[in-house]
Amino acid sequence: MDYVRDAWYVASWSHELKDRLIRITIMGENIVLFRSSDGIISALEDRCPHKSLPLSRGRIIDDAIQCGYHGMTFGSDGKCIRIPGQDNIPETAFVKTYLIVEEYNIVWIWMGNKEKADTNNIFKLPQFDDPAWKAHQGDALYFKSNYLNVAENLVDPAHVSFVHPTTLGNPEGENVKVEVDTSGDIITAWRWIRNAPPVGFFQSFGNFSGNVDRWHYYYLHMPSIAVIDFGSASSDLKIKEEERHKGVRVFAIHLLTPVSETECIDRWMHLRNIQTENDEVGASMDAMFRIAFDEDKEILEAIQEEELNSSSRKPVRLAIDKAPNVYRIRIKKMAANH
Ligand SMILES: [Fe+2]
Secondary structure, eight states, X not given: OOOOOSSEEEXXXXXXXXXXXXXXXXXXXXXXXXXXXXXXXXXXXXXXXXXXXXXXXXXXXXXXXXXXXXXXXXXXXXXXXXXXXXXXXXXXXXXXXXXXXXXXXXXXXXXXXXXXXXXXXXXXXXXXXXXXXXXXXXXXXXXXXXHHHHHHHTTOGGGHHHHOTXXXXXXXXXXXXXXXXXXXXXXXXXXXXXXXXXXXXXXXXXXXXXXXXXXXXXXXXXXXXXXXXXXXXXXXXXXXXXXXXXXXXXXXEEEEEEEETTEEEEEEEEEESSOTTOHHHHHHHHHHHHHHHHHHXXXXXXXXXXXXXXXXXXXXXXXXXXXXXXXXXXXXXXHXXX
16 A cells, blocks of 8 residues: 655544543554643554553553553653563663644644654645634544545546435536646646536525536645535626635535555545534534535445455546546655655
8 A cells, every 4th residue: 555654644633532542543553642631642652562452451640651451651752651560661661652733623643754744734724714714523434445545536526426416416517527737736626517406515505596507626635635625606697717705615625544455534524605603504514415425435435345356457547537647646656755
């Protein structure tokens, strides 16, 4: 599996971290997370160097982790601070630690060389702080699918007509060509479906009486974060590409964490430019996204299962695959740079 190590990944939503030990797995590495009494989050290798019991099976005592087997205790810096029954603490008694940063209620972890970590590169959108927008956290959706296939799906506007017929797509989009721009760091794929009935999502949140112009812009940030800017505006307005703010506009953000060669987690959230004060709108959008993302999950898990069967066939490549193909090439390059 091609993993890009020098990157910030989501370890958890802030609210997932209460006053207990949490075990997570990223790129096959088991990590234990906990929040100290001062609010700071620590991330340690989840394996006691003594008998290999995961430290997450132990407990938190005075902001340190006590192993659940013989009580060896590790501070948030990974160093052993106590070995019951002996005074001498050998130099080898430590566990690996990871850098953690918490921003906008998201817990980020750096999986690579610590010297290369730059907190300025942590993903954020200007709209996170913009009062005209409302950000709303959704779920942590577990996929039995490798993260690359899921990321491809998130730079692929063409699938919505077929996979999400009641929420994000409708048949009017089936033959509309996908535009792609791969000139910058962010891979972009988009299309407009002009003068068509609103899809289920915008029937619910748009209050439209006639046809609409609908856009889907997929922005894939390397290595595994997607922002999908989609919305609708009455076709009478004939809005231009740069006038999307005039419509009902939603950003769906997918923060992918590679778990293993066959699993990942998609923490998704959304931002909206309508009814920003009404929390019920956020919750109903969640409900509609859950329908849609479960449809993606079903497909991507079936694909993963099928890919585990060997095949000598080379996949057929289509015009709509341009953005996913560029994504794969970039991932290979970035993964090889370690
Ligand atoms: Fe989808």
